[in-house]
Amino acid sequence: LxxxxxxxxxxxxxxxELRAKHICATCPVRAACLDAAIARRERHGIFGGLTTAERDRLAAALAKRAQRRRAVA
Known part of the structure; x- marks a missing residue:
C-alpha cells in the first residue's frame, strides 16, 4: 500500500497511493515520518503523506528558503 x-x-x-495518503492524513506522527524520510532521502514509497517526487519538491523548496534566509542574515 x-x-x-x-x-x-x-x-x-x-x-x-491515494489510500496510503488518506491513512497518512490521520496519522499522529505524520510530520515526524515526513521529516525522517526527507532527512534520509528515502527514494521509494509514501512517507508523511508524500510521494518521492513530492518530497523532493518540498526538500528543494525548504533548501531554497533556507538559502534566502542565510543571504538576508
Missing part, C-alpha cells in the same frame, strides 16, 4: 508499483500496475498503484 505504501510502496505502489507504478511500472507494473499504474491504475492499482494510483489507487494504492
Amino acid at each position: 505504501f510502496f505502489p508499483d507504478h511500472d507494473t500496475d499504474p491504475d492499482g498503484a494510483a489507487f494504492a
Whole structure:
C-alpha cells in the first residue's frame, strides 16, 4: 500500500497511493515520518503523506528558503 508499483500496475498503484495518503492524513506522527524520510532521502514509497517526487519538491523548496534566509542574515 505504501510502496505502489507504478511500472507494473499504474491504475492499482494510483489507487494504492491515494489510500496510503488518506491513512497518512490521520496519522499522529505524520510530520515526524515526513521529516525522517526527507532527512534520509528515502527514494521509494509514501512517507508523511508524500510521494518521492513530492518530497523532493518540498526538500528543494525548504533548501531554497533556507538559502534566502542565510543571504538576508
